[in-house]
Amino acid sequence: MKVMDVNGRPADILLVEDNNDDVVLTREAFKGSKLKVNLHHVKNGEECMAFLRKEREYSDAPTPDLILLDLNMPVMDGREVLAELVKDDALKHLPVVILTTSDSEQDVLNMYKLRCSAYTTKPVNFDKFEHIIQGIADFWFTVVVRPPNDH
Amino acid sequence: MQRLTRLARLMATAFSLQYAVEETQRHSEELTEAKSVVEQSNIELQQFAYIASHDLQTPLRGVAGFAQILQRDYQGQLDEEAVEHIGRIVAGCERMQALISDLLTYSRVESRSRPFEAVDLNEVFDDVVAILGSSIKDSGGEVTRGELPTVMGDRAQYSQLLQNLIGNGLTYHDDEPPRVYVSAENGDGEWTVAVRDNGIGIGTKHHERIFEIFRRLHTQDEYPGTGIGLAICRRIVQRHGGRIWLESKKGKGSTFYFTIPERGGEQQES
Ligand SMILES: [Mg+2]
Numbered sequence: 001m002k003v004m005d006v007n008g009r010p011a012d013i014l015l016v017e018d019n020n021d022d023v024v025l026t027r028e029a030f031k032g033s034k035l036k037v038n039l040h041h042v043k044n045g046e047e048c049m050a051f052l053r054k055e056r057e058y059s060d061a062p063t064p065d066l067i068l069l070d071l072n073m074p075v076m077d078g079r080e081v082l083a084e085l086v087k088d089d090a091l092k093h094l095p096v097v098i099l100t101t102s103d104s105e106q107d108v109l110n111m112y113k114l115r116c117s118a119y120t121t122k123p124v125n126f127d128k129f130e131h132i133i134q135g136i137a138d139f140w141f142t143v144v145v146r147p148p149n150d151h
Numbered sequence: 152m153q154r155l156t157r158l159a160r161l162m163a164t165a166f167s168l169q170y171a172v173e174e175t176q177r178h179s180e181e182l183t184e185a186k187s188v189v190e191q192s193n194i195e196l197q198q199f200a201y202i203a204s205h206d207l208q209t210p211l212r213g214v215a216g217f218a219q220i221l222q223r224d225y226q227g228q229l230d231e232e233a234v235e236h237i238g239r240i241v242a243g244c245e246r247m248q249a250l251i252s253d254l255l256t257y258s259r260v261e262s263r264s265r266p267f268e269a270v271d272l273n274e275v276f277d278d279v280v281a282i283l284g285s286s287i288k289d290s291g292g293e294v295t296r297g298e299l300p301t302v303m304g305d306r307a308q309y310s311q312l313l314q315n316l317i318g319n320g321l322t323y324h325d326d327e328p329p330r331v332y333v334s335a336e337n338g339d340g341e342w343t344v345a346v347r348d349n350g351i352g353i354g355t356k357h358h359e360r361i362f363e364i365f366r367r368l369h370t371q372d373e374y375p376g377t378g379i380g381l382a383i384c385r386r387i388v389q390r391h392g393g394r395i396w397l398e399s400k401k402g403k404g405s406t407f408y409f410t411i412p413e414r415g416g417e418q419q420e421s
Binding site for chain 1: 201205209210212216219244248
């Protein structure tokens with residue numbers, strides 16, 4: 001069933017999301033995809049930056065192949081994460097897919113201005129959500145050439 | 152003496168004139184102030200509706216998502232009654248989702264509007280018929296049009312307007328398959344567009360209030376709906392400087408009319 005991977009290892013995907021229900025739903029949605037996934041989760045932007053910079057408890061964290069970034073989060077939100085990522089030479093090549101409830105045109109425009117890789121919204125309907133997650137997995141792991149990642 | 156009287160009269164006139172001028176000034180200042188208060192409260196209302204809708208979606212996605220997973224992955228392990236209960240949760244979530252999405256549309260009539268452009272209503276009609284394709288097919292109905300004009304306005308909002316009015320015609324009907332006909336007439340410097348259906352009709356006493364938000368005449372079981380659709384229509388028509396009303400009798404079908412000023416292009420502040 002799981003036939004897609006990254007050079008023989010599972011894809012490392014970092015989910016930045018404050019809501020636990022959304023985390024579980026995202027895991028469930030990945031279950032239906034053909035991609036072998038290690039889904040890592042952090043609950044806000046600050047944790048995300050620590051994960052990517054391998055700070056604190058994240059010293060052994062892998063460099064993710066893809067980041068799924070929520071926008072509205074406490075402490076440090078997704079907009080601030082993206083703004084910080086583009087300023088960081090060691091991190092700015094990482095593909096970031098925005099995964100949010102917000103379909104505000106302001107957010108969409110601003111996130112593309114910060115050069116996010118794609119902007120997607122989370123629908124209420126789970127079948128549609130699954131479709132979106134699987135679409136992301138298919139596109140990013142069978143269609144595009146991602147930046148080199150030797151962890 | 153006569154002179155004095157005249158002078159006194161003149162002075163009195165000048166006085167009252169000055170008073171009138173001051174009064175007018177004061178009124179216009181008050182008006183400007185009132186207008187900015189209204190504008191401010193409109194902005195706040197839009198922000199509130201946006202945030203409420205946005206923040207309501209997150210917990211709803213949890214409830215809907217897990218109920219759908221139960222429905223799909225645990226069918227065989229649950230008894231008939233449990234399956235039925237889950238079905239009700241899923242249906243409730245869908246209703247809530249429709250409400251939130253309509254509230255968002257309503258809050259965005261002003262905040263997410265486009266500058267006016269020339270819009271061919273024939274094209275808008277064709278798009279709307281395509282969008283409503285499955286509900287037209289499901290109802291066994293027919294949606295047709297006469298020759299429609301090209302008018303100034305916001306294309307997306309005209310599309311929303313026709314979609315809501317035609318959609319109502321398709322929803323509120325008896326055993327007879329719905330027929331909706333859209334036509335337009337020109338006169339008095341404005342276009343009047345009519346959306347006529349052969350549905351259940353609306354009693355005269357409801358004709359005003361039906362455009363108010365959350366005003367419904369039927370339960371969900373009779374006819375599904377959120378009670379926001381016509382309020383959206385009214386807001387869109389008002390933004391385009393027109394009026395909206397209906398002619399209808401119970402059991403005799405309804406015709407919704409809206410006007411579009413011919414000179415067009417003037418966006419209404421509201
Ligand atoms: Mg969240």
